[in-house]
Amino acid sequence: MPSERSTPGRSTLPICVTTIVNGGAGVWGAMPMPPMPAVGDDALQQIVAWLTSGEESERSD
Numbered sequence: 001m002p003s004e005r006s007t008p009g010r011s012t013l014p015i016c017v018t019t020i021v022n023g024g025a026g027v028w029g030a031m032p033m034p035p036m037p038a039v040g041d042d043a044l045q046q047i048v049a050w051l052t053s054g055e056e057s058e059r060s061d
């Protein structure tokens, strides 16, 4: 579970994987994110690649 908000310039990969599989709470407000243990490795890899591709293109500007 993330202990602080994601910030530009810091790798968010472990935060993404943990949050997608286990869910999370308390970072952005009172609403929790439910755990999604059924997300397979292939889907997880695609989701994280998509999320971090946005992060990388933002950095290269």
Ligand code: HEM
Pocket: 002, 004, 005, 006, 015, 016, 019, 020, 024, 025, 026, 027, 028, 029, 030, 031, 032, 033, 034, 047
């Ligand atoms: C494939 C689907 C999903 C992906 C990839 C995803 C990804 C993420 C990630 C990476 C975070 C962490 C953001 C951060 O800490 O900066 C997050 C947080 C959150 N997600 Fe999701 N999520 C998904 C589905 C959902 C669903 C279905 C719900 C609600 C029904 C949801 C509700 C939330 C909430 C409320 C937070 C903030 C939790 C907090 O304050 O700690 N997410 N999500």
